[in-house]
Amino acid sequence: MRSDPARPPRVDERLLAALRSDLEAAAYTVDDVNDLLGPLAAAALAREQTIPAQRVTATDDSPLATLVRLLALGDPVDAADAAAALPTLGVDGARSLGLVRDEGDAVVAECDLRPHGDDTHGWWVASDLGELATRRPLRPDHVLGVGAASATLADWTVRRPVATAVDLGTGCGVQALHLSGHAREVTVTDTSRRALAYARFNAALNGQTWRVLEGDLLTPVEGERFDLVVSNPPFVITPRGADVPVFEYRDGGRAGDDVVAELVRGVGSLLRPGGVAQLLGNWEVPAGADWRDRVGEWVRGTGLDAWVVQREVQDPAQYAEVWARDGGHHNGTSEFATMYAAWLDDFASRDVEAVGFGVITLQRPTSGRSPFVDLMEAPGPVAHPMGPGVEAGLAARTLLAESSDSDLLSRRWRVADDVTEARWSRPGATDPAVIELVQGGGLRRTVRLSTAAAAYVSVADGELTADQALVAIAALLDADADSVRAEVLPVLRDAAKDGLLVL
Protein backbone atom coordinates (compact mmCIF):
# COMPACT_ATOMS: atom_id res chain seq x y z
CA MET A 1 0.00 0.00 0.00
CA ARG A 2 1.33 3.43 -0.84
CA SER A 3 0.94 6.62 1.17
CA ASP A 4 -1.72 9.08 0.04
CA PRO A 5 -0.43 11.30 -2.72
CA ALA A 6 0.53 14.49 -0.92
CA ARG A 7 0.30 17.01 -3.71
CA PRO A 8 -0.91 17.19 -7.29
CA PRO A 9 1.90 17.54 -9.84
CA ARG A 10 3.31 21.02 -10.20
CA VAL A 11 3.60 23.31 -13.19
CA ASP A 12 7.11 23.87 -14.53
CA GLU A 13 7.00 24.95 -18.16
CA ARG A 14 10.46 23.62 -19.02
CA LEU A 15 9.81 20.19 -17.52
CA LEU A 16 6.32 20.06 -19.03
CA ALA A 17 7.76 20.73 -22.49
CA ALA A 18 10.13 17.80 -21.93
CA LEU A 19 7.27 15.59 -20.73
CA ARG A 20 5.16 16.52 -23.76
CA SER A 21 7.96 15.67 -26.11
CA ASP A 22 8.45 12.25 -24.46
CA LEU A 23 4.71 11.47 -24.51
CA GLU A 24 4.55 12.42 -28.18
CA ALA A 25 7.66 10.42 -29.07
CA ALA A 26 6.24 7.32 -27.37
CA ALA A 27 2.88 7.87 -29.15
CA TYR A 28 1.08 7.99 -25.80
CA THR A 29 -2.23 8.71 -27.55
CA VAL A 30 -5.73 7.26 -27.22
CA ASP A 31 -5.46 5.35 -30.50
CA ASP A 32 -1.96 3.99 -29.92
CA VAL A 33 -2.73 2.91 -26.35
CA ASN A 34 -5.93 1.23 -27.55
CA ASP A 35 -3.99 -0.54 -30.31
CA LEU A 36 -1.39 -1.70 -27.81
CA LEU A 37 -3.97 -2.98 -25.33
CA GLY A 38 -6.50 -4.39 -27.75
CA PRO A 39 -10.26 -4.00 -27.32
CA LEU A 40 -10.68 -6.25 -24.29
CA ALA A 41 -7.96 -4.69 -22.12
CA ALA A 42 -8.80 -1.16 -23.29
CA ALA A 43 -12.47 -1.61 -22.40
CA ALA A 44 -11.53 -3.14 -19.04
CA LEU A 45 -9.21 -0.22 -18.28
CA ALA A 46 -12.02 2.21 -19.05
CA ARG A 47 -13.92 0.39 -16.27
CA GLU A 48 -10.85 0.83 -14.02
CA GLN A 49 -10.02 -2.89 -14.29
CA THR A 50 -6.27 -3.11 -14.79
CA ILE A 51 -5.55 -6.85 -14.89
CA PRO A 52 -6.08 -7.39 -18.65
CA ALA A 53 -3.85 -4.39 -19.45
CA GLN A 54 -1.19 -5.65 -17.01
CA ARG A 55 -1.15 -9.00 -18.83
CA VAL A 56 -0.83 -7.35 -22.24
CA THR A 57 2.00 -5.00 -21.24
CA ALA A 58 3.91 -7.29 -18.83
CA THR A 59 6.53 -8.48 -21.32
CA ASP A 60 6.56 -5.43 -23.57
CA ASP A 61 9.51 -3.11 -22.91
CA SER A 62 8.57 -0.47 -25.49
CA PRO A 63 8.36 3.12 -24.17
CA LEU A 64 4.60 3.09 -24.84
CA ALA A 65 4.01 -0.05 -22.74
CA THR A 66 6.23 1.36 -19.97
CA LEU A 67 4.24 4.60 -19.91
CA VAL A 68 0.96 2.67 -19.77
CA ARG A 69 2.21 0.59 -16.83
CA LEU A 70 3.61 3.60 -15.01
CA LEU A 71 1.01 6.30 -15.67
CA ALA A 72 -2.26 4.53 -16.49
CA LEU A 73 -2.05 1.33 -14.45
CA GLY A 74 -0.16 2.82 -11.49
CA ASP A 75 2.28 -0.11 -11.39
CA PRO A 76 5.89 0.15 -10.18
CA VAL A 77 8.26 0.36 -13.14
CA ASP A 78 11.99 -0.31 -13.11
CA ALA A 79 13.76 3.08 -12.93
CA ALA A 80 15.90 2.23 -15.98
CA ASP A 81 12.77 1.42 -18.04
CA ALA A 82 11.13 4.66 -16.88
CA ALA A 83 14.27 6.58 -17.88
CA ALA A 84 14.16 4.95 -21.33
CA ALA A 85 10.48 5.89 -21.74
CA LEU A 86 11.10 9.48 -20.61
CA PRO A 87 14.43 10.28 -22.30
CA THR A 88 13.97 14.07 -22.37
CA LEU A 89 12.33 14.59 -18.99
CA GLY A 90 14.29 11.89 -17.20
CA VAL A 91 13.29 10.26 -13.93
CA ASP A 92 14.67 13.28 -12.05
CA GLY A 93 12.40 15.59 -14.03
CA ALA A 94 9.39 13.32 -13.48
CA ARG A 95 10.16 13.24 -9.75
CA SER A 96 10.57 17.00 -9.68
CA LEU A 97 7.19 17.53 -11.38
CA GLY A 98 5.60 15.29 -8.74
CA LEU A 99 4.66 12.63 -11.29
CA VAL A 100 6.64 9.78 -9.73
CA ARG A 101 8.45 8.80 -6.57
CA ASP A 102 11.04 6.14 -5.85
CA GLU A 103 10.18 2.73 -4.51
CA GLY A 104 13.44 0.79 -4.20
CA ASP A 105 14.87 0.30 -7.70
CA ALA A 106 11.52 1.18 -9.19
CA VAL A 107 9.49 4.33 -9.61
CA VAL A 108 5.74 4.58 -9.07
CA ALA A 109 3.34 7.22 -10.26
CA GLU A 110 2.09 9.85 -7.84
CA CYS A 111 -0.88 10.55 -10.13
CA ASP A 112 -2.73 9.01 -13.04
CA LEU A 113 -1.87 10.46 -16.46
CA ARG A 114 -3.70 9.23 -19.54
CA PRO A 115 -4.30 10.28 -23.10
CA HIS A 116 -7.77 11.56 -23.87
CA GLY A 117 -9.27 12.97 -27.04
CA ASP A 118 -12.15 13.57 -29.38
CA ASP A 119 -12.35 13.13 -33.15
CA THR A 120 -9.94 15.99 -33.82
CA HIS A 121 -7.93 16.65 -30.63
CA GLY A 122 -5.61 14.68 -28.42
CA TRP A 123 -4.73 15.66 -24.84
CA TRP A 124 -3.27 14.19 -21.67
CA VAL A 125 -5.19 14.31 -18.42
CA ALA A 126 -3.63 13.99 -14.97
CA SER A 127 -5.83 13.12 -12.00
CA ASP A 128 -5.55 11.28 -8.70
CA LEU A 129 -4.71 7.60 -8.76
CA GLY A 130 -7.73 5.36 -8.36
CA GLU A 131 -8.37 3.02 -5.48
CA LEU A 132 -6.83 0.07 -7.35
CA ALA A 133 -3.44 1.75 -7.48
CA THR A 134 -3.57 3.13 -3.94
CA ARG A 135 -5.40 0.06 -2.55
CA ARG A 136 -7.39 2.18 -0.14
CA PRO A 137 -10.68 4.09 -0.17
CA LEU A 138 -10.43 7.43 -1.89
CA ARG A 139 -9.50 10.58 -0.01
CA PRO A 140 -12.31 13.15 0.48
CA ASP A 141 -10.73 15.57 -2.00
CA HIS A 142 -9.97 12.86 -4.57
CA VAL A 143 -9.74 14.37 -8.06
CA LEU A 144 -11.44 12.20 -10.64
CA GLY A 145 -10.04 11.44 -14.05
CA VAL A 146 -12.23 11.16 -17.13
CA GLY A 147 -15.24 9.13 -16.02
CA ALA A 148 -18.44 8.05 -17.71
CA ALA A 149 -20.25 11.24 -16.68
CA SER A 150 -17.38 13.43 -17.93
CA ALA A 151 -17.55 11.64 -21.28
CA THR A 152 -21.34 12.04 -21.45
CA LEU A 153 -21.20 15.79 -20.90
CA ALA A 154 -18.33 16.23 -23.37
CA ASP A 155 -20.28 14.15 -25.90
CA TRP A 156 -23.48 16.24 -25.55
CA THR A 157 -21.84 19.67 -25.45
CA VAL A 158 -22.49 21.97 -28.39
CA ARG A 159 -19.16 22.72 -30.09
CA ARG A 160 -20.01 26.04 -31.75
CA PRO A 161 -17.19 28.61 -31.80
CA VAL A 162 -17.73 30.96 -28.82
CA ALA A 163 -15.90 33.87 -27.24
CA THR A 164 -16.34 32.84 -23.60
CA ALA A 165 -17.02 29.56 -21.85
CA VAL A 166 -16.96 28.47 -18.22
CA ASP A 167 -16.73 25.01 -16.69
CA LEU A 168 -18.30 24.96 -13.21
CA GLY A 169 -16.80 22.22 -11.01
CA THR A 170 -13.94 21.57 -13.38
CA GLY A 171 -12.14 18.85 -11.42
CA CYS A 172 -9.09 17.85 -13.47
CA GLY A 173 -10.28 20.18 -16.25
CA VAL A 174 -11.44 17.63 -18.81
CA GLN A 175 -14.43 19.70 -19.99
CA ALA A 176 -12.16 22.73 -20.28
CA LEU A 177 -9.80 20.80 -22.56
CA HIS A 178 -12.73 20.17 -24.89
CA LEU A 179 -13.84 23.82 -24.57
CA SER A 180 -10.36 25.01 -25.54
CA GLY A 181 -11.01 23.65 -29.02
CA HIS A 182 -13.84 26.13 -29.70
CA ALA A 183 -13.88 28.85 -27.00
CA ARG A 184 -11.56 31.87 -27.15
CA GLU A 185 -11.51 32.33 -23.35
CA VAL A 186 -12.02 29.46 -20.94
CA THR A 187 -12.76 29.92 -17.23
CA VAL A 188 -12.78 27.01 -14.80
CA THR A 189 -14.07 26.94 -11.23
CA ASP A 190 -14.07 24.48 -8.36
CA THR A 191 -14.30 24.49 -4.58
CA SER A 192 -11.42 22.02 -4.39
CA ARG A 193 -7.91 23.47 -4.37
CA ARG A 194 -6.59 20.05 -5.22
CA ALA A 195 -8.82 19.91 -8.31
CA LEU A 196 -7.76 23.39 -9.36
CA ALA A 197 -4.09 22.40 -9.03
CA TYR A 198 -4.74 19.48 -11.39
CA ALA A 199 -6.65 21.78 -13.74
CA ARG A 200 -3.67 24.18 -13.83
CA PHE A 201 -1.31 21.29 -14.49
CA ASN A 202 -3.48 19.87 -17.28
CA ALA A 203 -3.93 23.27 -18.90
CA ALA A 204 -0.16 23.82 -18.90
CA LEU A 205 0.66 20.29 -20.05
CA ASN A 206 -1.71 20.71 -22.99
CA GLY A 207 -0.52 24.21 -23.86
CA GLN A 208 -3.79 25.90 -22.78
CA THR A 209 -4.39 29.04 -20.73
CA TRP A 210 -7.49 29.11 -18.54
CA ARG A 211 -8.74 31.53 -15.91
CA VAL A 212 -8.82 29.38 -12.76
CA LEU A 213 -11.19 30.47 -9.95
CA GLU A 214 -11.93 28.93 -6.58
CA GLY A 215 -15.45 28.97 -5.16
CA ASP A 216 -18.91 27.49 -4.74
CA LEU A 217 -21.16 26.87 -7.78
CA LEU A 218 -21.93 30.22 -9.50
CA THR A 219 -20.19 32.45 -6.93
CA PRO A 220 -16.73 32.80 -8.53
CA VAL A 221 -18.23 34.17 -11.77
CA GLU A 222 -21.19 36.09 -10.35
CA GLY A 223 -22.03 39.14 -12.46
CA GLU A 224 -20.26 37.78 -15.56
CA ARG A 225 -21.87 36.63 -18.82
CA PHE A 226 -20.79 33.69 -20.97
CA ASP A 227 -21.71 32.19 -24.32
CA LEU A 228 -21.41 28.65 -23.00
CA VAL A 229 -21.59 27.22 -19.47
CA VAL A 230 -20.90 23.54 -18.89
CA SER A 231 -21.05 21.64 -15.65
CA ASN A 232 -20.74 18.04 -14.60
CA PRO A 233 -21.57 19.10 -11.06
CA PRO A 234 -21.24 17.07 -7.87
CA PHE A 235 -24.81 15.89 -8.41
CA VAL A 236 -24.81 12.69 -6.38
CA ILE A 237 -27.66 12.72 -3.87
CA THR A 238 -25.84 12.05 -0.61
CA PRO A 239 -27.32 11.48 2.87
CA ARG A 240 -26.11 14.24 5.16
CA GLY A 241 -24.75 12.35 8.15
CA ALA A 242 -21.68 10.65 9.55
CA ASP A 243 -22.49 7.27 7.95
CA VAL A 244 -21.60 8.30 4.42
CA PRO A 245 -18.16 9.71 3.63
CA VAL A 246 -18.12 13.01 1.80
CA PHE A 247 -16.28 13.05 -1.53
CA GLU A 248 -15.95 16.50 -3.01
CA TYR A 249 -16.10 15.17 -6.56
CA ARG A 250 -19.64 13.90 -6.13
CA ASP A 251 -21.13 15.85 -3.23
CA GLY A 252 -21.83 19.55 -3.58
CA GLY A 253 -22.69 19.99 0.08
CA ARG A 254 -26.47 20.26 -0.36
CA ALA A 255 -29.33 17.96 0.62
CA GLY A 256 -31.16 15.80 -1.93
CA ASP A 257 -30.94 17.13 -5.48
CA ASP A 258 -30.52 20.76 -4.37
CA VAL A 259 -27.15 21.24 -6.14
CA VAL A 260 -28.72 20.65 -9.53
CA ALA A 261 -31.85 22.64 -8.63
CA GLU A 262 -29.68 25.58 -7.54
CA LEU A 263 -27.64 25.46 -10.74
CA VAL A 264 -30.71 25.27 -12.98
CA ARG A 265 -32.41 28.14 -11.15
CA GLY A 266 -29.31 30.33 -11.09
CA VAL A 267 -27.26 29.62 -14.20
CA GLY A 268 -29.33 31.96 -16.37
CA SER A 269 -27.62 34.88 -14.63
CA LEU A 270 -24.40 33.79 -16.38
CA LEU A 271 -25.85 33.52 -19.88
CA ARG A 272 -25.70 36.12 -22.62
CA PRO A 273 -28.75 36.24 -24.93
CA GLY A 274 -28.37 33.17 -27.13
CA GLY A 275 -26.00 31.64 -24.56
CA VAL A 276 -26.32 27.97 -23.66
CA ALA A 277 -25.75 26.08 -20.41
CA GLN A 278 -25.39 22.30 -20.35
CA LEU A 279 -25.32 20.27 -17.18
CA LEU A 280 -25.73 16.75 -15.98
CA GLY A 281 -27.92 15.99 -13.02
CA ASN A 282 -29.82 13.60 -10.85
CA TRP A 283 -33.36 14.42 -9.75
CA GLU A 284 -35.53 12.85 -7.10
CA VAL A 285 -38.95 11.57 -8.07
CA PRO A 286 -41.29 11.38 -5.05
CA ALA A 287 -43.87 8.59 -4.92
CA GLY A 288 -46.76 9.22 -7.30
CA ALA A 289 -45.04 12.19 -9.00
CA ASP A 290 -43.63 12.62 -12.49
CA TRP A 291 -39.98 13.70 -12.91
CA ARG A 292 -41.20 16.40 -15.28
CA ASP A 293 -43.06 18.12 -12.44
CA ARG A 294 -39.89 18.37 -10.39
CA VAL A 295 -37.50 19.46 -13.13
CA GLY A 296 -40.19 21.64 -14.71
CA GLU A 297 -40.54 23.47 -11.40
CA TRP A 298 -36.76 24.20 -11.35
CA VAL A 299 -36.97 25.71 -14.81
CA ARG A 300 -40.16 27.72 -14.31
CA GLY A 301 -39.57 31.43 -13.94
CA THR A 302 -35.93 31.32 -15.12
CA GLY A 303 -36.84 32.86 -18.48
CA LEU A 304 -34.65 30.20 -20.12
CA ASP A 305 -35.47 27.72 -22.83
CA ALA A 306 -35.11 24.27 -21.32
CA TRP A 307 -34.56 20.96 -23.03
CA VAL A 308 -34.05 18.14 -20.57
CA VAL A 309 -33.42 14.58 -21.69
CA GLN A 310 -33.86 11.96 -19.00
CA ARG A 311 -31.50 9.09 -19.86
CA GLU A 312 -31.80 6.75 -16.90
CA VAL A 313 -33.96 5.97 -13.89
CA GLN A 314 -32.88 4.04 -10.80
CA ASP A 315 -34.80 3.01 -7.74
CA PRO A 316 -33.38 4.00 -4.32
CA ALA A 317 -31.74 0.58 -3.79
CA GLN A 318 -29.96 0.64 -7.16
CA TYR A 319 -28.80 4.17 -6.45
CA ALA A 320 -27.52 3.22 -2.97
CA GLU A 321 -25.59 0.25 -4.41
CA VAL A 322 -23.78 2.33 -7.02
CA TRP A 323 -22.77 5.11 -4.68
CA ALA A 324 -21.98 2.97 -1.64
CA ARG A 325 -19.55 1.02 -3.85
CA ASP A 326 -18.08 4.17 -5.36
CA GLY A 327 -15.12 5.30 -3.30
CA GLY A 328 -13.77 1.82 -2.69
CA HIS A 329 -16.22 0.14 -0.30
CA HIS A 330 -17.34 -3.39 -1.03
CA ASN A 331 -20.54 -5.32 -0.65
CA GLY A 332 -20.36 -7.52 2.44
CA THR A 333 -18.46 -5.02 4.60
CA SER A 334 -20.15 -3.28 7.53
CA GLU A 335 -19.30 0.15 6.04
CA PHE A 336 -21.11 -0.79 2.85
CA ALA A 337 -24.19 -2.00 4.75
CA THR A 338 -24.29 1.15 6.89
CA MET A 339 -24.04 3.40 3.84
CA TYR A 340 -26.66 1.41 1.94
CA ALA A 341 -29.08 1.85 4.86
CA ALA A 342 -28.25 5.57 5.14
CA TRP A 343 -29.18 6.09 1.48
CA LEU A 344 -32.44 4.17 1.85
CA ASP A 345 -33.33 6.18 5.00
CA ASP A 346 -32.47 9.45 3.28
CA PHE A 347 -34.68 8.69 0.27
CA ALA A 348 -37.49 7.39 2.51
CA SER A 349 -37.41 10.63 4.52
CA ARG A 350 -38.46 12.51 1.37
CA ASP A 351 -40.71 9.74 0.03
CA VAL A 352 -38.44 9.33 -3.03
CA GLU A 353 -39.25 6.29 -5.14
CA ALA A 354 -36.95 6.90 -8.11
CA VAL A 355 -33.94 8.94 -9.16
CA GLY A 356 -33.61 10.24 -12.70
CA PHE A 357 -30.38 11.07 -14.50
CA GLY A 358 -30.13 13.21 -17.56
CA VAL A 359 -28.71 16.04 -19.59
CA ILE A 360 -30.07 19.55 -19.06
CA THR A 361 -29.66 22.11 -21.84
CA LEU A 362 -30.73 25.69 -21.13
CA GLN A 363 -30.69 28.64 -23.49
CA ARG A 364 -31.31 32.34 -22.96
CA PRO A 365 -33.67 33.44 -25.76
CA THR A 366 -32.50 36.36 -27.87
CA SER A 367 -36.01 37.82 -28.14
CA GLY A 368 -38.82 38.50 -25.68
CA ARG A 369 -40.76 35.37 -26.69
CA SER A 370 -41.97 32.83 -24.13
CA PRO A 371 -39.29 30.24 -23.41
CA PHE A 372 -39.83 26.68 -24.63
CA VAL A 373 -39.69 23.81 -22.17
CA ASP A 374 -39.20 20.28 -23.47
CA LEU A 375 -38.80 17.52 -20.87
CA MET A 376 -38.34 14.22 -22.70
CA GLU A 377 -37.06 10.71 -22.16
CA ALA A 378 -34.45 9.01 -24.35
CA PRO A 379 -33.25 5.93 -22.49
CA GLY A 380 -31.72 4.13 -25.48
CA PRO A 381 -28.55 4.55 -27.52
CA VAL A 382 -28.03 7.94 -29.18
CA ALA A 383 -25.58 9.33 -31.75
CA HIS A 384 -21.97 9.97 -30.71
CA PRO A 385 -21.02 12.72 -30.42
CA MET A 386 -24.46 14.02 -29.53
CA GLY A 387 -23.34 17.69 -29.57
CA PRO A 388 -24.29 18.26 -33.23
CA GLY A 389 -27.73 16.78 -32.47
CA VAL A 390 -28.13 19.13 -29.50
CA GLU A 391 -27.07 22.09 -31.66
CA ALA A 392 -29.61 21.14 -34.34
CA GLY A 393 -32.28 20.39 -31.70
CA LEU A 394 -31.81 23.81 -30.10
CA ALA A 395 -32.07 25.53 -33.48
CA ALA A 396 -35.19 23.53 -34.40
CA ARG A 397 -36.88 24.14 -31.03
CA THR A 398 -36.05 27.85 -31.30
CA LEU A 399 -37.55 28.02 -34.79
CA LEU A 400 -40.67 26.18 -33.62
CA ALA A 401 -41.03 28.49 -30.59
CA GLU A 402 -40.75 31.53 -32.85
CA SER A 403 -43.12 30.25 -35.57
CA SER A 404 -46.89 30.30 -35.72
CA ASP A 405 -48.71 27.28 -37.11
CA SER A 406 -49.26 29.08 -40.39
CA ASP A 407 -45.51 29.94 -40.60
CA LEU A 408 -44.71 26.25 -40.23
CA LEU A 409 -47.30 25.25 -42.82
CA SER A 410 -45.81 27.70 -45.31
CA ARG A 411 -42.41 25.93 -45.13
CA ARG A 412 -41.11 23.25 -47.47
CA TRP A 413 -40.18 20.44 -45.06
CA ARG A 414 -38.41 17.32 -46.12
CA VAL A 415 -37.78 14.03 -44.39
CA ALA A 416 -34.17 13.96 -43.16
CA ASP A 417 -31.72 11.61 -44.87
CA ASP A 418 -31.29 9.37 -41.81
CA VAL A 419 -35.03 8.71 -41.44
CA THR A 420 -36.84 5.55 -42.54
CA GLU A 421 -40.45 4.48 -42.22
CA ALA A 422 -41.56 1.36 -40.36
CA ARG A 423 -44.98 -0.20 -40.98
CA TRP A 424 -46.35 -2.75 -38.55
CA SER A 425 -49.27 -4.97 -39.57
CA ARG A 426 -51.30 -7.67 -37.92
CA PRO A 427 -50.54 -11.00 -39.65
CA GLY A 428 -52.63 -11.25 -42.82
CA ALA A 429 -53.76 -7.61 -42.71
CA THR A 430 -53.31 -5.54 -45.85
CA ASP A 431 -53.19 -2.18 -44.08
CA PRO A 432 -50.57 -1.38 -41.45
CA ALA A 433 -51.80 -1.02 -37.86
CA VAL A 434 -48.92 1.29 -36.96
CA ILE A 435 -46.72 3.53 -39.12
CA GLU A 436 -43.63 5.14 -37.60
CA LEU A 437 -40.83 7.43 -38.66
CA VAL A 438 -37.54 6.04 -37.37
CA GLN A 439 -34.49 8.26 -36.96
CA GLY A 440 -31.05 6.74 -37.61
CA GLY A 441 -28.98 9.46 -35.91
CA GLY A 442 -29.50 12.06 -33.17
CA LEU A 443 -31.71 10.82 -30.36
CA ARG A 444 -32.80 7.88 -32.57
CA ARG A 445 -36.40 8.88 -32.07
CA THR A 446 -39.48 7.09 -33.30
CA VAL A 447 -42.51 9.22 -34.21
CA ARG A 448 -45.88 7.52 -34.65
CA LEU A 449 -47.87 8.71 -37.66
CA SER A 450 -51.60 8.99 -38.28
CA THR A 451 -52.88 8.20 -41.79
CA ALA A 452 -52.79 11.86 -42.80
CA ALA A 453 -49.33 12.38 -41.26
CA ALA A 454 -48.03 9.26 -43.05
CA ALA A 455 -49.43 10.62 -46.31
CA TYR A 456 -47.72 13.96 -45.63
CA VAL A 457 -44.25 12.54 -44.87
CA SER A 458 -44.47 10.37 -47.99
CA VAL A 459 -44.50 13.57 -50.07
CA ALA A 460 -42.34 15.77 -47.79
CA ASP A 461 -39.33 16.09 -50.09
CA GLY A 462 -38.83 19.88 -49.92
CA GLU A 463 -40.83 20.63 -53.09
CA LEU A 464 -44.29 21.50 -51.75
CA THR A 465 -45.08 23.65 -48.73
CA ALA A 466 -46.66 21.66 -45.92
CA ASP A 467 -49.93 23.48 -46.55
CA GLN A 468 -49.99 22.66 -50.27
CA ALA A 469 -49.39 19.00 -49.42
CA LEU A 470 -52.05 18.92 -46.68
CA VAL A 471 -54.72 20.53 -48.87
CA ALA A 472 -54.07 17.88 -51.54
CA ILE A 473 -54.11 15.09 -48.93
CA ALA A 474 -57.41 16.39 -47.49
CA ALA A 475 -58.93 16.26 -50.98
CA LEU A 476 -57.67 12.69 -51.50
CA LEU A 477 -59.00 11.55 -48.13
CA ASP A 478 -62.22 13.45 -48.70
CA ALA A 479 -61.56 15.26 -45.42
CA ASP A 480 -61.78 18.83 -44.24
CA ALA A 481 -58.43 20.65 -44.79
CA ASP A 482 -58.54 22.29 -41.34
CA SER A 483 -58.96 18.93 -39.60
CA VAL A 484 -56.04 17.50 -41.59
CA ARG A 485 -53.91 20.53 -40.61
CA ALA A 486 -54.92 20.08 -36.95
CA GLU A 487 -54.05 16.36 -37.11
CA VAL A 488 -50.67 16.76 -38.82
CA LEU A 489 -49.32 19.92 -37.16
CA PRO A 490 -48.46 18.32 -33.78
CA VAL A 491 -46.67 15.49 -35.63
CA LEU A 492 -44.83 18.00 -37.80
CA ARG A 493 -43.69 19.93 -34.70
CA ASP A 494 -42.68 16.72 -32.90
CA ALA A 495 -40.73 15.37 -35.88
CA ALA A 496 -39.15 18.75 -36.68
CA LYS A 497 -37.84 19.44 -33.16
CA ASP A 498 -35.53 16.42 -33.30
CA GLY A 499 -34.59 16.69 -36.95
CA LEU A 500 -36.77 13.99 -38.52
CA LEU A 501 -38.29 16.73 -40.69
CA VAL A 502 -35.86 19.42 -41.81
CA LEU A 503 -35.85 22.52 -44.00
Ligand SMILES: C[S@@+](CC[C@H](N)C(=O)[O-])C[C@H]1O[C@@H](n2cnc3c(N)ncnc32)[C@H](O)[C@@H]1O
Ligand atom coordinates in the same frame (compact mmCIF):
# COMPACT_ATOMS: atom_id res chain seq x y z
C1 LIG B 1 -18.24 15.17 -10.88
S1 LIG B 1 -16.83 16.19 -10.69
C2 LIG B 1 -16.67 16.79 -12.34
C3 LIG B 1 -15.26 16.99 -12.78
C4 LIG B 1 -15.08 17.32 -14.26
N1 LIG B 1 -15.70 18.60 -14.60
C5 LIG B 1 -15.63 16.24 -15.15
O1 LIG B 1 -16.48 16.52 -16.00
O2 LIG B 1 -15.21 15.10 -15.01
C6 LIG B 1 -17.51 17.57 -9.82
C7 LIG B 1 -16.52 18.65 -9.45
O3 LIG B 1 -17.23 19.67 -8.72
C8 LIG B 1 -16.44 20.12 -7.64
N2 LIG B 1 -17.33 20.65 -6.59
C9 LIG B 1 -17.84 20.03 -5.51
N3 LIG B 1 -18.65 20.86 -4.83
C10 LIG B 1 -18.66 22.03 -5.51
C11 LIG B 1 -19.31 23.27 -5.31
N4 LIG B 1 -20.14 23.45 -4.29
N5 LIG B 1 -19.08 24.26 -6.20
C12 LIG B 1 -18.25 24.06 -7.27
N6 LIG B 1 -17.61 22.91 -7.51
C13 LIG B 1 -17.81 21.90 -6.64
C14 LIG B 1 -15.67 18.90 -7.21
O4 LIG B 1 -14.50 19.27 -6.50
C15 LIG B 1 -15.40 18.21 -8.54
O5 LIG B 1 -14.18 18.65 -9.06
